[in-house]
Amino acid sequence: MERVHDTPSVIYLDHAATSWPKPPSVMEAVVNAMEHDAANPGRGSHQMAVRASRILFDTRKQLGKLFRISNPNDIAFTLNTTMGLNMAIKGILLPGDHVIATAVEHNSVRRPLEYLKQSAGIEVTYLDTDEQGHLDSKRVEEAIQPNTKLVVVNHSSNLLGSILPIADIGSITRKHGIKLLVDAAQSAGVSEIDVEAMGIDLLAFPGHKGLLGSQGTGGLYIHPQIDLVPLLHGGTGSQSESAEQPNVRPDRYEAGTQNTPGLAGLKAGVQYVLHETPRKIHTKEWGLTQRLMEGLLAVDGVRILGPSLGRDRTGIVSFIIQGVDPSEAAFILDQHYHIAVRSGFHCTPLAHGMVGTLETGAIRASVGCFTVDKEVDALIEAVKEIKRHYS
Secondary structure, eight states: OSSSSTTTTTTTTTTTTTOOOOOOHHHHHHHHHHHHHHHHSTTTOHHHHHHHHHEEEEHHHHHHHHTSSGGGGEEESSHHHHHHHHHHHHHHHTTTTTEEEEOOOOHHHHHHHHHHHHHHHHHHEEEEEOOOOOOTHHHHHHTTTTTTTEEEESSSSSSTBBBHHHHHHHHHHHHHEEEOOOOOTTBBBOOOOOTTTOOSSEEESSSSSSTTTTTTOOEEOTTOOOOOOOOSOOOOSSSSSSSSSSSSHHHHHHOOOHHHHHHHHHHHHHHHHHHHHHHHHHHHHHHHHHHHHHHHSSSTTEEESSOOTTTTOOOOEEEEEBBBBBBHHHHHHHHHTTTEEEOOOHHHHHHHHHHTTTTTTEEEEOOOOOHHHHHHHHHHHHHHHHHHHHO
């Protein structure tokens, strides 16, 4: 996992939002698709359309290999994780259903749930984690009601970096006949995911983060025994004579023209991840987070959110500097040190409320598989200087 670009003018530590840089193979695949295979997949029998269709199928196969999905056609492509989560939540819930979620969920889960509370009368229970973002799976079982239909949890908090016990939760939901939806926005490509072994019925994932693809790509795995109401209805290239949306997968959930060049890049990104392995990538990113945490903890007045030093987490380290507004600190890091981080509330206000940062927000630094030690060290030194300046 050597650095693929030499760009000393930017120290990019915002991988939790979008990974950058991408492997050269990803960019080459996008360009090659644009130059040679840019026809509409599934909308014709000419050679270019057939090649475009092959790109989509091959990408599904690679994703199936990564997530241990036996039938690649159970993967529906989306524009991003948010779209996949909306497809799952709005496609499975009915008026009167009860949902269990957590207080560390992203707004891409919370907002659809709150919308359905108002529009369809569903019930929602949000489970608090501890301050480090860890959830006791027993609390999920204790929250189950007779009308509980769905449990939705993120695999890793996008604020805290904590990793939830998906396999334990999956065993509980399977025992009670409840569906489990997992938001893999921060774990796909950097944590091992086996949908069957972990009891996952629905898995929403982005293409542009840990899978190293371009923005505008993602997907939703739908267990073969689940029939969602499609979020979109329209042209699929199949059963065009019918006024109804096709029942065949993946066409049922993929109305409209797909992002063939982007998915070609996603295929290349997944192949890169498969070659390196999520375990190896996670180990590297964990080492970088420990290096960053050790350095920040040595700075007086810095508080780190999420799991303590030595505990497992994804490549996210959120922190606050006493006496310094997080947005101002992030602006200084960008303008003066050319270090890209994210400040604010990270679309997860419940999590901020739980850890006491709802009024201020936090600074989030997130590493990727191409991050190097000297970039982490540069952030540590910059935080030291900022703290000295404001002391």
